[in-house]
Amino acid sequence: MNIGQAASASGVTAKMIRYYESIGLIAAAVRTQAGYRVYSSEDIHALRFIKRARNMGFSMDEARELLALWRDKTRASADVKSFALKHVRELEAKIAELQAMAQTIKHLANNCHGDDRPDCPILADIADVTPQRKAANGNGKSKRGTQDHADCSCDDAAPAAPQKH
Amino acid sequence: MNIGQAASASGVTAKMIRYYESIGLIAAAVRTQAGYRVYSSEDIHALRFIKRARNMGFSMDEARELLALWRDKTRASADVKSFALKHVRELEAKIAELQAMAQTIKHLANNCHGDDRPDCPILADIADVTPQRKAANGNGKSKRGTQDHADCSCDDAAPAAPQKH
DNA sequence: GCTTGACCTTACCACGATGGGAAGCTGCAT
DNA sequence: ATGCAGCTTCCCATCGTGGTAAGGTCAAGC
Known part of the structure:
Protein backbone atom coordinates (compact mmCIF):
# COMPACT_ATOMS: atom_id res chain seq x y z
CA MET A 1 0.00 0.00 0.00
CA ASN A 2 1.29 3.37 -0.99
CA ILE A 3 0.68 6.43 1.08
CA GLY A 4 -2.29 7.58 -0.97
CA GLN A 5 -4.07 4.32 -0.44
CA ALA A 6 -3.16 4.34 3.21
CA ALA A 7 -4.65 7.80 3.39
CA SER A 8 -7.97 6.86 1.93
CA ALA A 9 -8.06 3.65 3.93
CA SER A 10 -7.43 5.45 7.20
CA GLY A 11 -9.05 8.80 6.64
CA VAL A 12 -5.77 10.53 7.44
CA THR A 13 -4.32 12.64 4.65
CA ALA A 14 -1.00 11.65 3.13
CA LYS A 15 0.34 14.93 4.39
CA MET A 16 -0.58 14.11 7.92
CA ILE A 17 0.75 10.60 7.69
CA ARG A 18 4.16 11.99 6.80
CA TYR A 19 3.82 14.49 9.58
CA TYR A 20 2.97 11.80 12.12
CA GLU A 21 6.02 9.93 11.01
CA SER A 22 8.18 13.02 11.30
CA ILE A 23 7.18 13.65 14.88
CA GLY A 24 7.60 10.03 15.82
CA LEU A 25 3.94 9.37 16.44
CA ILE A 26 4.14 6.42 14.11
CA ALA A 27 7.23 4.47 13.12
CA ALA A 28 9.01 5.32 9.90
CA ALA A 29 7.39 3.41 7.09
CA VAL A 30 9.19 0.78 5.10
CA ARG A 31 10.28 2.09 1.72
CA THR A 32 10.39 0.66 -1.75
CA GLN A 33 13.61 0.93 -3.67
CA ALA A 34 12.34 4.13 -5.21
CA GLY A 35 11.73 5.62 -1.80
CA TYR A 36 7.96 5.21 -1.71
CA ARG A 37 6.50 4.54 1.69
CA VAL A 38 4.72 1.23 2.07
CA TYR A 39 2.02 0.53 4.62
CA SER A 40 0.63 -2.66 6.09
CA SER A 41 -2.88 -3.12 7.36
CA GLU A 42 -1.45 -2.87 10.82
CA ASP A 43 -0.19 0.58 10.00
CA ILE A 44 -3.62 1.51 8.75
CA HIS A 45 -5.03 0.30 12.00
CA ALA A 46 -2.73 2.57 13.96
CA LEU A 47 -3.64 5.50 11.74
CA ARG A 48 -7.30 4.91 12.29
CA PHE A 49 -6.64 4.68 15.99
CA ILE A 50 -4.98 8.06 15.93
CA LYS A 51 -7.74 9.55 13.88
CA ARG A 52 -10.35 8.31 16.31
CA ALA A 53 -8.44 9.67 19.26
CA ARG A 54 -8.19 13.03 17.54
CA ASN A 55 -11.90 12.95 16.80
CA MET A 56 -12.46 12.61 20.51
CA GLY A 57 -10.46 15.73 21.10
CA PHE A 58 -7.22 14.21 22.30
CA SER A 59 -4.11 16.17 21.39
CA MET A 60 -1.35 14.52 19.44
CA ASP A 61 0.61 14.00 22.60
CA GLU A 62 -2.36 12.40 24.23
CA ALA A 63 -2.89 10.26 21.17
CA ARG A 64 0.71 9.20 21.53
CA GLU A 65 0.06 8.13 25.10
CA LEU A 66 -3.07 6.30 24.11
CA LEU A 67 -1.16 4.48 21.42
CA ALA A 68 1.42 3.44 23.95
CA LEU A 69 -1.29 2.19 26.28
CA TRP A 70 -2.92 0.38 23.43
CA ARG A 71 0.28 -1.41 22.55
CA ASP A 72 1.12 -2.24 26.11
CA LYS A 73 -0.78 -5.45 26.55
CA THR A 74 -0.18 -5.37 30.27
CA ARG A 75 -1.53 -1.92 31.07
CA ALA A 76 -4.17 -1.74 33.77
CA SER A 77 -7.55 -0.62 32.52
CA ALA A 78 -7.60 1.78 35.44
CA ASP A 79 -4.78 3.69 33.81
CA VAL A 80 -6.68 4.05 30.61
CA LYS A 81 -9.82 5.02 32.41
CA SER A 82 -8.19 7.72 34.49
CA PHE A 83 -6.50 9.07 31.40
CA ALA A 84 -9.80 9.20 29.61
CA LEU A 85 -11.58 10.83 32.50
CA LYS A 86 -8.90 13.42 32.86
CA HIS A 87 -9.54 14.34 29.27
CA VAL A 88 -13.25 14.50 29.94
CA ARG A 89 -12.59 16.99 32.71
CA GLU A 90 -10.54 19.12 30.36
CA LEU A 91 -13.28 19.02 27.78
CA GLU A 92 -15.79 20.02 30.37
CA ALA A 93 -13.67 22.89 31.55
CA LYS A 94 -13.52 24.16 28.02
CA ILE A 95 -17.23 23.70 27.61
CA ALA A 96 -17.88 25.75 30.72
CA GLU A 97 -15.62 28.46 29.42
CA MET B 1 2.26 56.53 28.43
CA ASN B 2 4.86 54.04 27.31
CA ILE B 3 3.96 50.64 26.06
CA GLY B 4 4.62 48.97 29.40
CA GLN B 5 2.19 51.24 31.16
CA ALA B 6 -0.32 50.83 28.39
CA ALA B 7 0.06 47.11 28.83
CA SER B 8 -0.68 47.11 32.51
CA ALA B 9 -3.47 49.63 32.09
CA SER B 10 -5.18 47.57 29.43
CA GLY B 11 -4.33 44.05 30.39
CA VAL B 12 -2.81 43.42 26.98
CA THR B 13 0.88 42.51 26.98
CA ALA B 14 3.34 44.85 25.32
CA LYS B 15 4.12 42.07 22.94
CA MET B 16 0.53 41.83 21.86
CA ILE B 17 0.12 45.57 21.55
CA ARG B 18 2.95 45.62 19.06
CA TYR B 19 1.41 42.67 17.29
CA TYR B 20 -1.97 44.37 17.05
CA GLU B 21 -0.26 47.34 15.56
CA SER B 22 1.62 45.18 13.08
CA ILE B 23 -1.53 43.57 11.76
CA GLY B 24 -3.35 46.87 11.60
CA LEU B 25 -5.84 46.09 14.33
CA ILE B 26 -4.90 49.33 16.02
CA ALA B 27 -3.31 52.37 14.43
CA ALA B 28 0.44 52.81 14.62
CA ALA B 29 1.27 54.54 17.87
CA VAL B 30 2.81 57.97 18.01
CA ARG B 31 6.52 57.81 18.76
CA THR B 32 8.86 59.86 20.87
CA GLN B 33 12.04 61.10 19.30
CA ALA B 34 13.79 58.04 20.58
CA GLY B 35 11.28 55.77 18.92
CA TYR B 36 9.28 54.82 21.99
CA ARG B 37 5.59 54.25 21.40
CA VAL B 38 3.29 56.62 23.23
CA TYR B 39 -0.32 55.84 24.13
CA SER B 40 -3.26 58.01 25.02
CA SER B 41 -6.12 57.00 27.24
CA GLU B 42 -8.15 56.57 24.10
CA ASP B 43 -5.69 53.99 22.89
CA ILE B 44 -5.99 52.21 26.20
CA HIS B 45 -9.70 52.21 25.75
CA ALA B 46 -9.39 50.52 22.39
CA LEU B 47 -7.01 47.96 23.81
CA ARG B 48 -9.40 47.14 26.59
CA PHE B 49 -12.16 46.84 24.05
CA ILE B 50 -10.14 44.32 22.11
CA LYS B 51 -9.26 42.41 25.20
CA ARG B 52 -12.88 42.13 26.20
CA ALA B 53 -13.90 40.99 22.78
CA ARG B 54 -11.20 38.33 22.91
CA ASN B 55 -12.39 37.26 26.33
CA MET B 56 -15.77 36.66 24.80
CA GLY B 57 -14.21 34.36 22.27
CA PHE B 58 -14.18 36.65 19.27
CA SER B 59 -11.28 36.11 16.89
CA MET B 60 -8.99 38.95 16.04
CA ASP B 61 -10.81 39.46 12.78
CA GLU B 62 -14.09 39.60 14.58
CA ALA B 63 -12.61 41.99 17.09
CA ARG B 64 -11.57 44.12 14.18
CA GLU B 65 -15.14 44.18 12.92
CA LEU B 66 -16.47 44.98 16.34
CA LEU B 67 -14.03 47.84 16.63
CA ALA B 68 -15.22 49.19 13.32
CA LEU B 69 -18.81 48.95 14.47
CA TRP B 70 -17.92 50.62 17.71
CA ARG B 71 -16.33 53.53 15.91
CA ASP B 72 -19.10 53.87 13.42
CA LYS B 73 -21.50 56.06 15.30
CA THR B 74 -24.20 55.46 12.76
CA ARG B 75 -24.29 51.68 12.75
CA ALA B 76 -27.62 50.06 13.40
CA SER B 77 -27.83 48.14 16.63
CA ALA B 78 -29.37 45.34 14.60
CA ASP B 79 -26.04 44.87 12.86
CA VAL B 80 -24.23 44.53 16.10
CA LYS B 81 -26.82 42.21 17.48
CA SER B 82 -26.79 39.88 14.52
CA PHE B 83 -23.03 39.83 14.60
CA ALA B 84 -23.10 38.93 18.26
CA LEU B 85 -25.71 36.27 17.81
CA LYS B 86 -23.83 34.73 14.96
CA HIS B 87 -20.90 34.37 17.29
CA VAL B 88 -23.14 32.83 19.91
CA ARG B 89 -24.22 30.23 17.39
CA GLU B 90 -20.62 29.43 16.62
CA LEU B 91 -19.82 29.10 20.28
CA GLU B 92 -22.77 26.83 20.73
CA ALA B 93 -21.75 24.67 17.82
CA LYS B 94 -18.37 24.23 19.38
CA ILE B 95 -19.91 23.48 22.72
CA ALA B 96 -22.06 20.79 21.17
CA GLU B 97 -19.02 19.32 19.51
C1' DG C 1 10.74 2.90 -27.49
C1' DC C 2 8.40 7.66 -25.65
C1' DT C 3 4.92 10.71 -23.69
C1' DT C 4 1.50 11.60 -20.41
C1' DG C 5 -0.59 11.96 -16.14
C1' DA C 6 -1.19 10.28 -11.61
C1' DC C 7 1.35 9.53 -7.85
C1' DC C 8 5.26 9.90 -4.85
C1' DT C 9 9.36 12.50 -2.61
C1' DT C 10 11.40 16.47 0.15
C1' DA C 11 11.30 21.18 1.59
C1' DC C 12 9.47 25.38 2.58
C1' DC C 13 5.59 28.86 3.80
C1' DA C 14 1.24 30.00 5.91
C1' DC C 15 -2.32 30.34 9.38
C1' DG C 16 -3.80 32.48 14.81
C1' DA C 17 -2.36 34.17 18.78
C1' DT C 18 1.01 34.11 21.93
C1' DG C 19 5.44 33.63 24.35
C1' DG C 20 10.53 33.60 24.45
C1' DG C 21 14.78 35.50 23.63
C1' DA C 22 18.81 38.14 21.63
C1' DA C 23 21.12 42.39 20.55
C1' DG C 24 21.10 46.98 20.98
C1' DC C 25 19.30 51.70 22.35
C1' DT C 26 17.07 55.02 25.99
C1' DG C 27 15.84 57.10 30.37
C1' DC C 28 16.28 57.67 35.00
C1' DA C 29 18.26 57.11 39.56
C1' DT C 30 22.02 56.69 42.06
C1' DA D 1 29.13 57.61 34.84
C1' DT D 2 27.41 53.51 35.83
C1' DG D 3 23.81 50.40 36.14
C1' DC D 4 19.39 48.76 35.49
C1' DA D 5 14.78 48.83 33.87
C1' DG D 6 12.42 49.50 29.88
C1' DC D 7 12.11 50.14 25.10
C1' DT D 8 13.24 48.82 20.06
C1' DT D 9 13.39 45.27 16.16
C1' DC D 10 13.96 40.66 14.55
C1' DC D 11 13.71 35.81 14.70
C1' DC D 12 12.02 31.32 16.53
C1' DA D 13 8.55 28.05 18.53
C1' DT D 14 4.16 26.50 19.35
C1' DC D 15 -0.04 23.08 17.18
C1' DG D 16 -2.20 20.76 13.40
C1' DT D 17 -3.14 21.34 8.93
C1' DG D 18 -3.07 22.91 4.13
C1' DG D 19 -0.65 24.65 0.12
C1' DT D 20 2.81 24.62 -3.27
C1' DA D 21 7.09 24.02 -5.81
C1' DA D 22 10.57 21.17 -7.88
C1' DG D 23 11.65 16.92 -8.93
C1' DG D 24 11.55 11.43 -9.14
C1' DT D 25 8.56 7.12 -10.35
C1' DC D 26 5.20 4.16 -12.25
C1' DA D 27 1.85 2.35 -15.38
C1' DA D 28 -0.81 2.88 -19.34
C1' DG D 29 -1.38 4.23 -24.07
C1' DC D 30 0.77 5.63 -28.52
Whole structure:
Protein backbone atom coordinates (compact mmCIF):
# COMPACT_ATOMS: atom_id res chain seq x y z
CA MET A 1 0.00 0.00 0.00
CA ASN A 2 1.29 3.37 -0.99
CA ILE A 3 0.68 6.43 1.08
CA GLY A 4 -2.29 7.58 -0.97
CA GLN A 5 -4.07 4.32 -0.44
CA ALA A 6 -3.16 4.34 3.21
CA ALA A 7 -4.65 7.80 3.39
CA SER A 8 -7.97 6.86 1.93
CA ALA A 9 -8.06 3.65 3.93
CA SER A 10 -7.43 5.45 7.20
CA GLY A 11 -9.05 8.80 6.64
CA VAL A 12 -5.77 10.53 7.44
CA THR A 13 -4.32 12.64 4.65
CA ALA A 14 -1.00 11.65 3.13
CA LYS A 15 0.34 14.93 4.39
CA MET A 16 -0.58 14.11 7.92
CA ILE A 17 0.75 10.60 7.69
CA ARG A 18 4.16 11.99 6.80
CA TYR A 19 3.82 14.49 9.58
CA TYR A 20 2.97 11.80 12.12
CA GLU A 21 6.02 9.93 11.01
CA SER A 22 8.18 13.02 11.30
CA ILE A 23 7.18 13.65 14.88
CA GLY A 24 7.60 10.03 15.82
CA LEU A 25 3.94 9.37 16.44
CA ILE A 26 4.14 6.42 14.11
CA ALA A 27 7.23 4.47 13.12
CA ALA A 28 9.01 5.32 9.90
CA ALA A 29 7.39 3.41 7.09
CA VAL A 30 9.19 0.78 5.10
CA ARG A 31 10.28 2.09 1.72
CA THR A 32 10.39 0.66 -1.75
CA GLN A 33 13.61 0.93 -3.67
CA ALA A 34 12.34 4.13 -5.21
CA GLY A 35 11.73 5.62 -1.80
CA TYR A 36 7.96 5.21 -1.71
CA ARG A 37 6.50 4.54 1.69
CA VAL A 38 4.72 1.23 2.07
CA TYR A 39 2.02 0.53 4.62
CA SER A 40 0.63 -2.66 6.09
CA SER A 41 -2.88 -3.12 7.36
CA GLU A 42 -1.45 -2.87 10.82
CA ASP A 43 -0.19 0.58 10.00
CA ILE A 44 -3.62 1.51 8.75
CA HIS A 45 -5.03 0.30 12.00
CA ALA A 46 -2.73 2.57 13.96
CA LEU A 47 -3.64 5.50 11.74
CA ARG A 48 -7.30 4.91 12.29
CA PHE A 49 -6.64 4.68 15.99
CA ILE A 50 -4.98 8.06 15.93
CA LYS A 51 -7.74 9.55 13.88
CA ARG A 52 -10.35 8.31 16.31
CA ALA A 53 -8.44 9.67 19.26
CA ARG A 54 -8.19 13.03 17.54
CA ASN A 55 -11.90 12.95 16.80
CA MET A 56 -12.46 12.61 20.51
CA GLY A 57 -10.46 15.73 21.10
CA PHE A 58 -7.22 14.21 22.30
CA SER A 59 -4.11 16.17 21.39
CA MET A 60 -1.35 14.52 19.44
CA ASP A 61 0.61 14.00 22.60
CA GLU A 62 -2.36 12.40 24.23
CA ALA A 63 -2.89 10.26 21.17
CA ARG A 64 0.71 9.20 21.53
CA GLU A 65 0.06 8.13 25.10
CA LEU A 66 -3.07 6.30 24.11
CA LEU A 67 -1.16 4.48 21.42
CA ALA A 68 1.42 3.44 23.95
CA LEU A 69 -1.29 2.19 26.28
CA TRP A 70 -2.92 0.38 23.43
CA ARG A 71 0.28 -1.41 22.55
CA ASP A 72 1.12 -2.24 26.11
CA LYS A 73 -0.78 -5.45 26.55
CA THR A 74 -0.18 -5.37 30.27
CA ARG A 75 -1.53 -1.92 31.07
CA ALA A 76 -4.17 -1.74 33.77
CA SER A 77 -7.55 -0.62 32.52
CA ALA A 78 -7.60 1.78 35.44
CA ASP A 79 -4.78 3.69 33.81
CA VAL A 80 -6.68 4.05 30.61
CA LYS A 81 -9.82 5.02 32.41
CA SER A 82 -8.19 7.72 34.49
CA PHE A 83 -6.50 9.07 31.40
CA ALA A 84 -9.80 9.20 29.61
CA LEU A 85 -11.58 10.83 32.50
CA LYS A 86 -8.90 13.42 32.86
CA HIS A 87 -9.54 14.34 29.27
CA VAL A 88 -13.25 14.50 29.94
CA ARG A 89 -12.59 16.99 32.71
CA GLU A 90 -10.54 19.12 30.36
CA LEU A 91 -13.28 19.02 27.78
CA GLU A 92 -15.79 20.02 30.37
CA ALA A 93 -13.67 22.89 31.55
CA LYS A 94 -13.52 24.16 28.02
CA ILE A 95 -17.23 23.70 27.61
CA ALA A 96 -17.88 25.75 30.72
CA GLU A 97 -15.62 28.46 29.42
CA LEU A 98 -17.42 28.66 26.11
CA GLN A 99 -20.77 28.58 27.81
CA ALA A 100 -19.79 31.52 29.96
CA MET A 101 -18.81 33.47 26.86
CA ALA A 102 -22.01 32.61 25.09
CA GLN A 103 -24.00 33.49 28.16
CA THR A 104 -22.39 36.87 28.45
CA ILE A 105 -23.06 37.73 24.85
CA LYS A 106 -26.60 36.43 24.87
CA HIS A 107 -27.31 38.52 27.88
CA LEU A 108 -26.03 41.62 26.20
CA ALA A 109 -27.88 40.84 23.01
CA ASN A 110 -31.08 40.46 24.95
CA ASN A 111 -30.80 44.07 25.94
CA CYS A 112 -30.12 45.25 22.44
CA HIS A 113 -33.06 46.60 20.51
CA GLY A 114 -31.71 45.24 17.29
CA ASP A 115 -33.31 47.93 15.24
CA ASP A 116 -31.86 50.60 13.02
CA ARG A 117 -30.89 52.94 15.78
CA PRO A 118 -27.21 53.03 16.66
CA ASP A 119 -27.66 52.71 20.39
CA CYS A 120 -26.26 49.34 21.40
CA PRO A 121 -25.57 47.91 24.84
CA ILE A 122 -23.39 45.20 23.40
CA LEU A 123 -20.75 47.58 22.19
CA ALA A 124 -21.29 49.78 25.19
CA ASP A 125 -20.45 46.90 27.45
CA ILE A 126 -17.45 45.70 25.52
CA ALA A 127 -16.12 49.21 25.43
CA ASP A 128 -16.91 50.12 28.98
CA VAL A 129 -16.28 47.27 31.18
CA THR A 130 -16.14 49.43 34.17
CA PRO A 131 -19.20 48.91 36.26
CA GLN A 132 -21.48 51.75 36.97
CA ARG A 133 -22.48 53.23 33.71
CA LYS A 134 -24.20 51.10 31.17
CA ALA A 135 -27.44 52.68 32.26
CA ALA A 136 -27.74 53.86 28.74
CA ASN A 137 -29.72 50.89 27.65
CA GLY A 138 -32.64 51.50 29.92
CA ASN A 139 -34.75 53.56 27.58
CA GLY A 140 -38.02 52.37 26.15
CA LYS A 141 -38.84 48.91 24.97
CA SER A 142 -38.36 47.74 28.48
CA LYS A 143 -38.11 44.09 27.84
CA ARG A 144 -35.98 44.15 30.83
CA GLY A 145 -37.81 44.56 33.98
CA THR A 146 -35.10 42.71 35.69
CA GLN A 147 -32.04 44.19 37.11
CA ASP A 148 -29.44 44.26 34.50
CA HIS A 149 -27.41 41.88 36.51
CA ALA A 150 -24.82 44.51 36.57
CA ASP A 151 -21.80 42.46 36.30
CA CYS A 152 -22.14 40.97 33.01
CA SER A 153 -19.12 43.11 32.51
CA CYS A 154 -17.42 40.90 34.94
CA ASP A 155 -14.72 40.01 32.66
CA ASP A 156 -11.78 38.75 34.56
CA ALA A 157 -13.94 37.49 37.31
CA ALA A 158 -15.92 35.39 34.94
CA PRO A 159 -14.70 32.10 33.62
CA ALA A 160 -14.87 33.52 30.18
CA ALA A 161 -11.18 33.81 29.67
CA PRO A 162 -9.50 32.88 26.46
CA GLN A 163 -7.49 29.78 26.50
CA LYS A 164 -3.86 29.86 25.74
CA HIS A 165 -2.01 27.16 24.05
CA MET B 1 2.26 56.53 28.43
CA ASN B 2 4.86 54.04 27.31
CA ILE B 3 3.96 50.64 26.06
CA GLY B 4 4.62 48.97 29.40
CA GLN B 5 2.19 51.24 31.16
CA ALA B 6 -0.32 50.83 28.39
CA ALA B 7 0.06 47.11 28.83
CA SER B 8 -0.68 47.11 32.51
CA ALA B 9 -3.47 49.63 32.09
CA SER B 10 -5.18 47.57 29.43
CA GLY B 11 -4.33 44.05 30.39
CA VAL B 12 -2.81 43.42 26.98
CA THR B 13 0.88 42.51 26.98
CA ALA B 14 3.34 44.85 25.32
CA LYS B 15 4.12 42.07 22.94
CA MET B 16 0.53 41.83 21.86
CA ILE B 17 0.12 45.57 21.55
CA ARG B 18 2.95 45.62 19.06
CA TYR B 19 1.41 42.67 17.29
CA TYR B 20 -1.97 44.37 17.05
CA GLU B 21 -0.26 47.34 15.56
CA SER B 22 1.62 45.18 13.08
CA ILE B 23 -1.53 43.57 11.76
CA GLY B 24 -3.35 46.87 11.60
CA LEU B 25 -5.84 46.09 14.33
CA ILE B 26 -4.90 49.33 16.02
CA ALA B 27 -3.31 52.37 14.43
CA ALA B 28 0.44 52.81 14.62
CA ALA B 29 1.27 54.54 17.87
CA VAL B 30 2.81 57.97 18.01
CA ARG B 31 6.52 57.81 18.76
CA THR B 32 8.86 59.86 20.87
CA GLN B 33 12.04 61.10 19.30
CA ALA B 34 13.79 58.04 20.58
CA GLY B 35 11.28 55.77 18.92
CA TYR B 36 9.28 54.82 21.99
CA ARG B 37 5.59 54.25 21.40
CA VAL B 38 3.29 56.62 23.23
CA TYR B 39 -0.32 55.84 24.13
CA SER B 40 -3.26 58.01 25.02
CA SER B 41 -6.12 57.00 27.24
CA GLU B 42 -8.15 56.57 24.10
CA ASP B 43 -5.69 53.99 22.89
CA ILE B 44 -5.99 52.21 26.20
CA HIS B 45 -9.70 52.21 25.75
CA ALA B 46 -9.39 50.52 22.39
CA LEU B 47 -7.01 47.96 23.81
CA ARG B 48 -9.40 47.14 26.59
CA PHE B 49 -12.16 46.84 24.05
CA ILE B 50 -10.14 44.32 22.11
CA LYS B 51 -9.26 42.41 25.20
CA ARG B 52 -12.88 42.13 26.20
CA ALA B 53 -13.90 40.99 22.78
CA ARG B 54 -11.20 38.33 22.91
CA ASN B 55 -12.39 37.26 26.33
CA MET B 56 -15.77 36.66 24.80
CA GLY B 57 -14.21 34.36 22.27
CA PHE B 58 -14.18 36.65 19.27
CA SER B 59 -11.28 36.11 16.89
CA MET B 60 -8.99 38.95 16.04
CA ASP B 61 -10.81 39.46 12.78
CA GLU B 62 -14.09 39.60 14.58
CA ALA B 63 -12.61 41.99 17.09
CA ARG B 64 -11.57 44.12 14.18
CA GLU B 65 -15.14 44.18 12.92
CA LEU B 66 -16.47 44.98 16.34
CA LEU B 67 -14.03 47.84 16.63
CA ALA B 68 -15.22 49.19 13.32
CA LEU B 69 -18.81 48.95 14.47
CA TRP B 70 -17.92 50.62 17.71
CA ARG B 71 -16.33 53.53 15.91
CA ASP B 72 -19.10 53.87 13.42
CA LYS B 73 -21.50 56.06 15.30
CA THR B 74 -24.20 55.46 12.76
CA ARG B 75 -24.29 51.68 12.75
CA ALA B 76 -27.62 50.06 13.40
CA SER B 77 -27.83 48.14 16.63
CA ALA B 78 -29.37 45.34 14.60
CA ASP B 79 -26.04 44.87 12.86
CA VAL B 80 -24.23 44.53 16.10
CA LYS B 81 -26.82 42.21 17.48
CA SER B 82 -26.79 39.88 14.52
CA PHE B 83 -23.03 39.83 14.60
CA ALA B 84 -23.10 38.93 18.26
CA LEU B 85 -25.71 36.27 17.81
CA LYS B 86 -23.83 34.73 14.96
CA HIS B 87 -20.90 34.37 17.29
CA VAL B 88 -23.14 32.83 19.91
CA ARG B 89 -24.22 30.23 17.39
CA GLU B 90 -20.62 29.43 16.62
CA LEU B 91 -19.82 29.10 20.28
CA GLU B 92 -22.77 26.83 20.73
CA ALA B 93 -21.75 24.67 17.82
CA LYS B 94 -18.37 24.23 19.38
CA ILE B 95 -19.91 23.48 22.72
CA ALA B 96 -22.06 20.79 21.17
CA GLU B 97 -19.02 19.32 19.51
CA LEU B 98 -17.08 19.15 22.73
CA GLN B 99 -20.04 17.77 24.57
CA ALA B 100 -20.35 15.00 22.04
CA MET B 101 -16.71 14.11 22.51
CA ALA B 102 -17.02 14.13 26.28
CA GLN B 103 -20.15 12.06 26.04
CA THR B 104 -18.50 9.47 23.87
CA ILE B 105 -15.59 9.10 26.22
CA LYS B 106 -17.68 9.06 29.35
CA HIS B 107 -19.78 6.37 27.88
CA LEU B 108 -16.77 4.26 27.10
CA ALA B 109 -15.28 4.88 30.50
CA ASN B 110 -18.48 3.75 32.12
CA ASN B 111 -17.95 0.38 30.60
CA CYS B 112 -14.39 0.13 31.74
CA HIS B 113 -13.67 -1.81 34.89
CA GLY B 114 -10.94 0.54 35.88
CA ASP B 115 -9.08 -2.12 37.76
CA ASP B 116 -5.67 -3.66 37.26
CA ARG B 117 -6.69 -5.96 34.48
CA PRO B 118 -5.64 -4.91 31.02
CA ASP B 119 -8.99 -5.46 29.42
CA CYS B 120 -10.32 -2.08 28.37
CA PRO B 121 -13.28 -1.13 26.21
CA ILE B 122 -12.01 2.38 25.78
CA LEU B 123 -8.96 1.34 23.84
CA ALA B 124 -10.90 -1.42 22.20
CA ASP B 125 -13.32 1.11 20.84
CA ILE B 126 -10.76 3.59 19.71
CA ALA B 127 -8.83 0.85 17.99
CA ASP B 128 -11.74 -0.95 16.51
CA VAL B 129 -14.25 1.46 15.42
CA THR B 130 -16.06 -1.14 13.60
CA PRO B 131 -14.83 -1.51 10.19
CA GLN B 132 -16.94 -0.86 7.25
CA ARG B 133 -17.36 2.53 5.85
CA LYS B 134 -15.46 5.61 6.55
CA ALA B 135 -12.60 4.76 4.28
CA ALA B 136 -13.89 6.41 1.21
CA ASN B 137 -14.81 9.89 2.11
CA GLY B 138 -14.24 10.62 -1.50
CA ASN B 139 -12.09 13.35 -2.77
CA GLY B 140 -10.48 15.65 -0.33
CA LYS B 141 -11.99 18.96 0.32
CA SER B 142 -14.01 17.31 3.04
CA LYS B 143 -14.93 20.39 4.90
CA ARG B 144 -14.63 20.47 8.55
CA GLY B 145 -18.21 20.06 9.41
CA THR B 146 -18.58 16.73 7.75
CA GLN B 147 -19.62 13.90 9.88
CA ASP B 148 -17.02 11.32 10.32
CA HIS B 149 -17.87 11.21 13.91
CA ALA B 150 -16.34 9.19 16.60
CA ASP B 151 -18.95 6.56 16.42
CA CYS B 152 -18.85 4.80 19.67
CA SER B 153 -19.52 1.19 19.02
CA CYS B 154 -22.39 1.38 21.39
CA ASP B 155 -25.62 2.63 19.99
CA ASP B 156 -25.90 6.02 21.51
CA ALA B 157 -22.92 7.26 19.70
CA ALA B 158 -22.78 10.97 19.38
CA PRO B 159 -21.19 13.16 16.81
CA ALA B 160 -17.77 14.10 17.95
CA ALA B 161 -15.94 15.93 15.26
CA PRO B 162 -12.51 17.36 15.78
CA GLN B 163 -11.87 21.04 16.01
CA LYS B 164 -9.80 22.63 13.35
CA HIS B 165 -6.83 23.76 15.13
C1' DG C 1 10.74 2.90 -27.49
C1' DC C 2 8.40 7.66 -25.65
C1' DT C 3 4.92 10.71 -23.69
C1' DT C 4 1.50 11.60 -20.41
C1' DG C 5 -0.59 11.96 -16.14
C1' DA C 6 -1.19 10.28 -11.61
C1' DC C 7 1.35 9.53 -7.85
C1' DC C 8 5.26 9.90 -4.85
C1' DT C 9 9.36 12.50 -2.61
C1' DT C 10 11.40 16.47 0.15
C1' DA C 11 11.30 21.18 1.59
C1' DC C 12 9.47 25.38 2.58
C1' DC C 13 5.59 28.86 3.80
C1' DA C 14 1.24 30.00 5.91
C1' DC C 15 -2.32 30.34 9.38
C1' DG C 16 -3.80 32.48 14.81
C1' DA C 17 -2.36 34.17 18.78
C1' DT C 18 1.01 34.11 21.93
C1' DG C 19 5.44 33.63 24.35
C1' DG C 20 10.53 33.60 24.45
C1' DG C 21 14.78 35.50 23.63
C1' DA C 22 18.81 38.14 21.63
C1' DA C 23 21.12 42.39 20.55
C1' DG C 24 21.10 46.98 20.98
C1' DC C 25 19.30 51.70 22.35
C1' DT C 26 17.07 55.02 25.99
C1' DG C 27 15.84 57.10 30.37
C1' DC C 28 16.28 57.67 35.00
C1' DA C 29 18.26 57.11 39.56
C1' DT C 30 22.02 56.69 42.06
C1' DA D 1 29.13 57.61 34.84
C1' DT D 2 27.41 53.51 35.83
C1' DG D 3 23.81 50.40 36.14
C1' DC D 4 19.39 48.76 35.49
C1' DA D 5 14.78 48.83 33.87
C1' DG D 6 12.42 49.50 29.88
C1' DC D 7 12.11 50.14 25.10
C1' DT D 8 13.24 48.82 20.06
C1' DT D 9 13.39 45.27 16.16
C1' DC D 10 13.96 40.66 14.55
C1' DC D 11 13.71 35.81 14.70
C1' DC D 12 12.02 31.32 16.53
C1' DA D 13 8.55 28.05 18.53
C1' DT D 14 4.16 26.50 19.35
C1' DC D 15 -0.04 23.08 17.18
C1' DG D 16 -2.20 20.76 13.40
C1' DT D 17 -3.14 21.34 8.93
C1' DG D 18 -3.07 22.91 4.13
C1' DG D 19 -0.65 24.65 0.12
C1' DT D 20 2.81 24.62 -3.27
C1' DA D 21 7.09 24.02 -5.81
C1' DA D 22 10.57 21.17 -7.88
C1' DG D 23 11.65 16.92 -8.93
C1' DG D 24 11.55 11.43 -9.14
C1' DT D 25 8.56 7.12 -10.35
C1' DC D 26 5.20 4.16 -12.25
C1' DA D 27 1.85 2.35 -15.38
C1' DA D 28 -0.81 2.88 -19.34
C1' DG D 29 -1.38 4.23 -24.07
C1' DC D 30 0.77 5.63 -28.52
